[in-house]
Amino acid sequence: xAGVTQSPTHLIKTRGQQVTLRCSPKSGxxxxxxxxxxxxxxPQFIFQYYEEEERQRGNFPDRxxxxxxxxYSSELNVNALLLGDSALYLCASSLGGTSTDTQYFGxxxxxxxx
Amino acid sequence: xxxxxxxxxxxxxxxxxxxxxxCTYSDSASNYFPWYKQELGKRPQLIIDIRSNVxxxxxxxxxxxxxxxxxxxSLHITETQPEDSAVYFCAASGGSYIPTFGRGTSLIVxx
Numbered sequence: 465x466a467g468v469t470q471s472p473t474h475l476i477k478t479r480g481q482q483v484t485l486r487c488s489p490k491s492g493x494x495x496x497x498x499x500x501x502x503x504x505x506x507p508q509f510i511f512q513y514y515e516e517e518e519r520q521r522g523n524f525p526d527r528x529x530x531x532x533x534x535x536y537s538s539e540l541n542v543n544a545l546l547l548g549d550s551a552l553y554l555c556a557s558s559l560g561g562t563s564t565d566t567q568y569f570g571x572x573x574x575x576x577x578x
Numbered sequence: 579x580x581x582x583x584x585x586x587x588x589x590x591x592x593x594x595x596x597x598x599x600x601c602t603y604s605d606s607a608s609n610y611f612p613w614y615k616q617e618l619g620k621r622p623q624l625i626i627d628i629r630s631n632v633x634x635x636x637x638x639x640x641x642x643x644x645x646x647x648x649x650x651x652s653l654h655i656t657e658t659q660p661e662d663s664a665v666y667f668c669a670a671s672g673g674s675y676i677p678t679f680g681r682g683t684s685l686i687v688x689x
Contacts, residue, residue: 468621497677506584506667506679507622522676523579554621563671564610564629569621 466491468557468570476576477545485540485573489557495519496538497567498530501552513538514561542575550577580605582670584680592688597658599683601668602650609672611644611651616682617664626653630672658687 469488477483489496495514499507509522513532532538536557542549552572558565581604591597601611609630614622628635628642628651635642639658644651651670655662665684671677 504682506669506681509676509678520676563677566612566624566627567677568624569614571621 468555468568470553470555470570470573472573473571474574474576476578478578479545479547481545481577482541482543483545483575485542485553485555485575486537487540487555487557487570488537489555490568493557493559493568494536495558495561495565496532496536497556497558498538498540499554499556499569500524501554501572503551507554510540512561512563519561520563545577547577550575579676580608580670580678582668582678582680584668584683586683587681588684588686590686590688591658593658593660595658597653597655597662597685597687599653599666599668599685600650601652601670601680602648603670603678604649605670605672606646606649607672608670610670611642612669613642613653614667614669615664616667622667625666655685658685660687660689663687 497512498510501507511521512519516532527543529541554572556567556569558567584601612627615625616622641654665682668680
């Protein structure tokens with residue numbers, strides 16, 4: 465039973481560039497949520513995808529966008545990167561499309577913006 | 579939106595002691611409260627969760643209590659071991675729909 469996977473593991477970009485991060489949910493799950501975790505902080509909710517639609521969004525600018533595919537995998541895109549976007553990006557999968565479903569996290573993608 | 583406060587930020591205990599981490603939340607409509615353990619460089623792992631229709635839940639050395647009236651919930655770890663050393667996060671969701679995490683507690687268990 466495969467757990468949540470993310471790619472790439474690490475990524476280095478420069479300011480102004482664009483980045484795409486990928487997530488495959490745990491087998492049997494249909495919902496993917498994305499979080500940003502700055503150093504020494506708790507995860508901050510970016511958005512959640514269910515049935516290929518964005519269900520809810522946290523307090524993040526439009527530079528952050530996403531997509532969910534028919535196989536439930538998901539992408540997070542960040543445009544016009546800023547130094548402050550440097551963080552660990554976590555995806556979490558769940559079943560049911562609500563915020564009270566048990567979520568399981570992937571290993572994360574460490575993004576460094578220079 | 580929801581606001582979750584977590585205390586203490588750092589907790590240092592001797593092996594075998596108990597550890598208690600407390601969280602408060604602001605949205606009375608929140609009804610799901612998970613706890614995650616995150617070791618350095620690793621993913622957050624769910625260790626226990628509680629829903630608002632339950633006041634306490636136990637799993638071996640770990641327990642969580644919930645007081646909906648006071649809007650706070652706590653993680654209790656008994657007989658701590660060095661491998662319990664990690665950062666622990668509480669979270670609340672259900673009311674504003676967006677899951678909100680606390681800032682984390684760094685637990686250090688000294689052998």
